[in-house]
Amino acid sequence: MVLAEELAKQQRSISVAEFFEKNKHLLGFDSPTRGVITTIKEAVDNALDACEEAQVLPDIYISIKKTGPEIFRIIVEDNGPGIVPAQVPFVFGKLLYGSRFHQIRQTRGQQGIGISAAVLYAQLTSGLPTVVISRTGVKEQAHKFGIQIKIETNEPDVISEQPFEWDRIHGTRVQIEFKSTMSAKKKLLEYLRYTSIVNPHARFRVELDDEAFTFERVSQEVIACPVAIQPHPHGIEFGQLKRMAAASDEKLIDFLVNGFSRVGKKTAQEMCDRAGLKVTAKVAGLSADELKNLLAAMQAVAVPAPPTSQCLSPIGEDLIRRGLDKEFQMDFVAARTRPSSVYSGHPFVVEAAIGYGGRLEAEGNATILRFANRVPLMYQQGACAITECIANVNWKSYNISQQGLPLGPVLILVHVASTNVPFTSESKDAIADIPEIEKEIVLALQDLGRELKTFLSRRDRNKLAEDRARAVCAVIPEIAAKVSEIVEKPVVDTTPIEGRLMRKLIAKKWTRDGKVTIEANNYTASDVEISVYDISADNAADADMPPAFSTEMDGQFTKVWKMAIPKQTVWRVTYTGKGGGMLDIRGIEDNKKMVVDLDV
Numbered sequence: 001m002v003l004a005e006e007l008a009k010q011q012r013s014i015s016v017a018e019f020f021e022k023n024k025h026l027l028g029f030d031s032p033t034r035g036v037i038t039t040i041k042e043a044v045d046n047a048l049d050a051c052e053e054a055q056v057l058p059d060i061y062i063s064i065k066k067t068g069p070e071i072f073r074i075i076v077e078d079n080g081p082g083i084v085p086a087q088v089p090f091v092f093g094k095l096l097y098g099s100r101f102h103q104i105r106q107t108r109g110q111q112g113i114g115i116s117a118a119v120l121y122a123q124l125t126s127g128l129p130t131v132v133i134s135r136t137g138v139k140e141q142a143h144k145f146g147i148q149i150k151i152e153t154n155e156p157d158v159i160s161e162q163p164f165e166w167d168r169i170h171g172t173r174v175q176i177e178f179k180s181t182m183s184a185k186k187k188l189l190e191y192l193r194y195t196s197i198v199n200p201h202a203r204f205r206v207e208l209d210d211e212a213f214t215f216e217r218v219s220q221e222v223i224a225c226p227v228a229i230q231p232h233p234h235g236i237e238f239g240q241l242k243r244m245a246a247a248s249d250e251k252l253i254d255f256l257v258n259g260f261s262r263v264g265k266k267t268a269q270e271m272c273d274r275a276g277l278k279v280t281a282k283v284a285g286l287s288a289d290e291l292k293n294l295l296a297a298m299q300a301v302a303v304p305a306p307p308t309s310q311c312l313s314p315i316g317e318d319l320i321r322r323g324l325d326k327e328f329q330m331d332f333v334a335a336r337t338r339p340s341s342v343y344s345g346h347p348f349v350v351e352a353a354i355g356y357g358g359r360l361e362a363e364g365n366a367t368i369l370r371f372a373n374r375v376p377l378m379y380q381q382g383a384c385a386i387t388e389c390i391a392n393v394n395w396k397s398y399n400i401s402q403q404g405l406p407l408g409p410v411l412i413l414v415h416v417a418s419t420n421v422p423f424t425s426e427s428k429d430a431i432a433d434i435p436e437i438e439k440e441i442v443l444a445l446q447d448l449g450r451e452l453k454t455f456l457s458r459r460d461r462n463k464l465a466e467d468r469a470r471a472v473c474a475v476i477p478e479i480a481a482k483v484s485e486i487v488e489k490p491v492v493d494t495t496p497i498e499g500r501l502m503r504k505l506i507a508k509k510w511t512r513d514g515k516v517t518i519e520a521n522n523y524t525a526s527d528v529e530i531s532v533y534d535i536s537a538d539n540a541a542d543a544d545m546p547p548a549f550s551t552e553m554d555g556q557f558t559k560v561w562k563m564a565i566p567k568q569t570v571w572r573v574t575y576t577g578k579g580g581g582m583l584d585i586r587g588i589e590d591n592k593k594m595v596v597d598l599d600v
């Protein structure tokens with residue numbers, strides 16, 4: 001046909017760079033304002049991944065400055081391992097070039113597109129090359145590059161390269177300039193704030209025009225870098241198996257044992273038998289039909305779930321609470337890290353937290369914080385499985401009002417960590433509906449809901465008792481006056497009685513999750529003993545006193561303290577622990593007890 005010939009003349013291949021130049025939205029560059037956030041996100045993700053690989057505490061500097069009409073200069077600098085000069089042009093000037101695509105472990109970056117997409121966006125909007133400075137060690141010379149991407153071939157275009165005097169010993173600095181507006185300032189700060197919550201070991205210094213912010217780290221511990229595992233036989237597809245087989249010179253049994261996670265000799269033998277193949281057969285020589293049989297057998301034989309302890313890096317309940325405490329002042333926070341689980345052979349862990357009260361907005365929808373592999377998901381909330389799971393929980397049964405999503409001063413955080421987070425698109429904004437993941441999210445949220453309900457009912461009970469005591473205290477002086485009139489005696493001083501009534505209640509003041517703050521106002525004893533008893537131990541022994549008395553003391557719950565403190569009008573003990581227990585406060589002089597139940 002003539003038309004077919006005509007069409008044939010027009011047919012040609014398209015470079016990846018050309019494709020993404022036209023489809024910027026797929027990578028999160030759908031608007032100039034969003035471009036700023038996406039660029040910073042990509043550079044910060046890389047910086048955090050690199051620091052994790054180098055086992056250093058991340059110290060990340062971010063600067064955003066207006067340099068011309070609608071032109072913004074973004075700088076992100078890290079103290080990671082740096083990039084060897086020969087690789088710099090490819091990392092920044094070639095899409096789909098990276099170190100993590102083939103590794104099965106939890107990382108922020110996966111595709112090898114992120115930062116080069118920002119370089120592409122910059123050259124498209126401002127025409128300016130991206131400037132990269134990198135240094136890999138004290139003995140190495142830093143190099144400075146000017147880089148763009150050759151769109152037609154998706155190859156790096158090195159505009160300039162020269163040695164550079166840099167006082168940093170190791171690290172990378174990226175400078176990208178593009179057309180934008182800064183109307184996304186609030187969202188940007190929100191992104192950084194959320195990033196610092198799930199990366200409590202990182203410090204972020206930010207300069208935004210003339211304002212400076214620091215998001216300080218709350219943990220000094222370097223997090224272990226996740227270790228890559230082999231693919232799991234239940235998580236592999238035909239094409240991948242075919243490729244692996246073609247590249248192998250092993251016998252079938254060795255190929256299965258060495259190439260796949262959790263496959264031992266016995267399991268491999270069972271797979272071969274089921275597929276009707278000899279264990280000694282050369283895997284590269286298998287036909288397509290034989291490979292299909294092998295794949296079916298691999299998926300039919302029971303294989304333990306892939307190991308998760310090293311390939312995943314969950315944040316942990318304590319650090320999630322500390323991260324949230326730092327950024328949101330709430331009355332209650334609880335966190336859960338669920339046991340690890342698997343979907344289609346990919347290991348994952350769900351973590352969640354709930355916060356209530358304090359400075360959270362009392363009106364409107366709850367604050368929802370979604371994370372995947374320690375990266376905040378800032379867009380497409382409605383399309384994300386996390387949001388769907390939150391809406392599917394019956395919050396009313398936990399005394400939280402709800403209209404789809406929960407309402408009121410509630411914060412919900414969900415973190416999905418996996419070797420392969422199932423995003424709905426390359427811009428990595430939303431998580432797809434995977435039943436196994438959804439089940440874990442809902443279980444974590446229900447568990448936290450129950451904990452929140454306990455807190456809310458206790459708070460309401462205490463409030464009721466306090467209101468009653470206040471009402472009684474209000475009439476005591478009047479009763480005393482009346483009684484003195486009747487018995488014709490001077491009016492007695494009723495303040496100690498009122499004090500005792502109120503004191504007991506003040507001691508029951510609750511603060512944030514995991515902590516109870518006891519404030520005793522106008523306590524009359526000169527010394528006070530504080531004992532924290534584990535509810536499970538009837539005769540809890542005295543434990544070592546903390547070296548120096550501090551009005552703020554932290555401890556594990558099983559500890560018991562007994563100490564004397566000097567008389568103070570107001571004193572405060574902050575107790576951090578988990579589980580239930582009793583806190584017993586006793587004034588030595590009048591031997592009056594104030595007992596506070598702990599249920600933290």
Ligand SMILES: Nc1ncnc2c1ncn2[C@@H]1O[C@H](COP(=O)(O)OP(=O)(O)OP(=O)(O)O)[C@@H](O)[C@H]1O
Binds near residue numbers: 097109
């Ligand atoms: N600051 C950095 N320090 C060290 N290495 C880096 C840094 N930035 C990027 N890299 C290297 O460059 C590669 C490509 O980065 P890029 O952002 O394009 O993709 P990615 O992070 O691997 O994946 P994704 O597209 O999912 O973000 C990374 O895999 C990493 O090896």
